[in-house]
Amino acid sequence: MIPEGVHKIRVPLTGSPLGWVNSYVLKTDEGYALVDCGWDMPDALEALRKGLEELDIKLEDIRRLIITHNHPDHYGLSGRLVQLASCGVTMHRLDAVHIQSRYVDMSSLQAEMRNWLQTHGSPDADLDAMVKGSESILERVNIATPDVEVEGGETIGAGPLEWRVIWTPGHSVGHICLYEPRLKAFLSGDHILNPISPSIGLHAQSMGNPLSDYMSSLEGIRDLDVEMVLPAHGDEFPGFRERIDELLRHHSERLDEICEIIDRDGPQTAYEAATKMRWVGLKDFQNSPPFQRRMATMEALAHLELLNGRGRLRRTIADGGVVRYAAPAPPGTAQVASS
Ligand SMILES: [Zn+2]
Numbered sequence: 001m002i003p004e005g006v007h008k009i010r011v012p013l014t015g016s017p018l019g020w021v022n023s024y025v026l027k028t029d030e031g032y033a034l035v036d037c038g039w040d041m042p043d044a045l046e047a048l049r050k051g052l053e054e055l056d057i058k059l060e061d062i063r064r065l066i067i068t069h070n071h072p073d074h075y076g077l078s079g080r081l082v083q084l085a086s087c088g089v090t091m092h093r094l095d096a097v098h099i100q101s102r103y104v105d106m107s108s109l110q111a112e113m114r115n116w117l118q119t120h121g122s123p124d125a126d127l128d129a130m131v132k133g134s135e136s137i138l139e140r141v142n143i144a145t146p147d148v149e150v151e152g153g154e155t156i157g158a159g160p161l162e163w164r165v166i167w168t169p170g171h172s173v174g175h176i177c178l179y180e181p182r183l184k185a186f187l188s189g190d191h192i193l194n195p196i197s198p199s200i201g202l203h204a205q206s207m208g209n210p211l212s213d214y215m216s217s218l219e220g221i222r223d224l225d226v227e228m229v230l231p232a233h234g235d236e237f238p239g240f241r242e243r244i245d246e247l248l249r250h251h252s253e254r255l256d257e258i259c260e261i262i263d264r265d266g267p268q269t270a271y272e273a274a275t276k277m278r279w280v281g282l283k284d285f286q287n288s289p290p291f292q293r294r295m296a297t298m299e300a301l302a303h304l305e306l307l308n309g310r311g312r313l314r315r316t317i318a319d320g321g322v323v324r325y326a327a328p329a330p331p332g333t334a335q336v337a338s339s
């Protein structure tokens with residue numbers, strides 16, 4: 001059940017296996033706000049307009065968009081909504097900073113990504129397709145420049161309710177969630193989903209180690225008093241702490257799976273490891289779309305880097321710059337530093 005004071009509108013993501021994104025309507029001191037808005041497609045805008053109408057709210061009455069993170073399915077419609085409603089846009093500083101390179105001038109990001117994929121073992125013949133695999137999504141992004149950049153710790157006032165902004169890096173570097181202690185409600189964006197597990201990938205724009213950030217972000221919110229999780233995809237659900245524990249367990253099993261692959265088959269690039277990992281909804285890695293292979297490679301890499309950081313694997317760099325991850329050398333053996 002959705003707590004009082006929050007409303008949910010299902011915005012369709014036509015063609016996406018995610019099905020829809022939830023746009024949540026909140027009241028703030030400025031007026032109505034939407035948390036996430038879907039992408040720039042006529043059916044998404046129509047669903048939003050209709051959903052608001054049922055609440056007796058006109059689209060033009062929306063004063064603010066609060067974007068949990070800068071992915072197209074959460075942010076893509078924002079430019080059009082700003083034109084229609086003259087509303088403001090709130091986003092974390094670290095996601096706001098990447099809007100230009102993700103959506104306006106992608107040339108340097110694409111060059112970096114190509115290099116990155118090559119370094120991590122993607123076959124040369126595949127590189128162009130893997131880099132360009134996400135270009136079609138650009139048609140669904142109409143950007144807006146955030147006028148309010150948050151860092152986490154702010155509150156967004158809504159009459160008696162006060163939503164706390166919590167920075168939860170991992171799925172994206174500037175991902176935010178909103179928590180309302182009186183309602184015991186947690187707007188989780190893509191940080192906590194159920195039953196799917198959000199993708200956590202290390203890519204050219206990542207800072208630090210996204211999987212380590214993700215797991216710390218889950219641990220950091222685990223003690224909050226939450227009765228209902230309101231995610232960006234799927235239905236709301238209770239069992240906040242249980243779901244956090246499941247997600248943490250899922251990643252620690254993934255880490256073990258990768259170590260087993262390397263024990264069995266020897267040093268692996270991220271691409272090679274990705275071809276051997278088990279994926280939900282990606283049965284045949286080689287024949288899956290290039291964009292999905294890129295996502296899987298980045299996700300494998302996030303796990304490999306965490307294992308390297310923890311000393312369970314070691315990063316090696318071959319001539320030509322290709323990076324492989326190997327089992328740590330037995331104690332007492334001389335090691336060549338490689339990082
Ligand atoms: Zn996302």
Ligand SMILES: [Zn+2]
Pocket residue numbers: 071073074190232233
């Ligand atoms: Zn999403």
